[in-house]
Structures are given as C-alpha cells and as structure tokens.
Amino acid sequence: MSEDTIFGKIARGEMDANIVYEDDLCLAFRDLYPAAPMHILLIPRKPIPRLCDAVEDDKELLGHLMLVATKIAEQEGLGDAYRLVVNNGEKASQSVFHLHLHIIGGRPLQWPPG
Ligand code: DGP
DSSP: OOOOOOHHHHTSSSSSOEEEOOOOOOOEEEOOOOOSEEEEEESSSOOOOOOOOGGGGGHHHHHHHHHHHHHHHTTTTOOOOOEEEOOGGGGGTSSSOOOOOEEESSSSOOOSSS
C-alpha cells in the first residue's frame, strides 16, 4: 500500500485543497465530492494508511484528531449536530489510503448510514 496518496500531496502542499484548519500534526480541507452541505476531511500529517495501521505511539495523535474535529465543527457553526466517519479498508468504502476523518453536517443525518 503506497504512502503517496493525494492526501499526502495535499499535506505536503504539492496539491491544492480548500484548507480550513492546520497545525503541526494535522490539517483539514473541504471534500471535493461533499456528501452533505458541510463535509470536511481531517488528516494527520503522518501518512498512516488506515486506522487499523495506527500503533500505540499514535495514541496522542488520534486523540488530537478527535479534539480538532470538535473545534472544526464549532468553527463551521455545526453546534452539536455532526458525524465523524472513518472508513477503514476497501470493503468499508475507503478509497484514499491516508487516514482521514470525515466531518459531516449541515443536514439531518440518518442512522444507520448504509
Ligand atoms: P474515503 O472513501 O473514506 O477514502 O474518502 C475519500 C474522500 O476523499 C471522498 O469523500 C472524496 C474525497 N476526495 C477524493 N479526491 C479528493 C481530492 O483530490 N481533493 C479533495 N479535497 N477531496 C478528495
């Protein structure tokens, strides 16, 4: 599984994206194919392919991503009405193999997602 994905290129500034948040550990940008009025992708700068590839040393980074996601949702005016999604693996609809959290909101969200 190659580490060089489009998200890796965005993280390194080699590809354009509509960036809404960045810090030393992660960055977030608008999804090119939004599934809702607000659809942001939050990625670690470290190229972890899938969530299941994360290791014990990534614990702090994973916690950081969760807290940053709540900040972004607040920044986007979503209040407490949003969903975080991690597609893990091809059979779970992961298409870009650089770990990312989908932050989705801005419309009523049904459950189960399908
Ligand atoms: P997933 O299926 O969980 O791997 O999600 C990948 C998401 O990435 C999908 O919602 C579409 C989005 N996407 C694919 N290519 C690009 C791109 O070049 N730029 C941006 N901003 N989003 C992309």
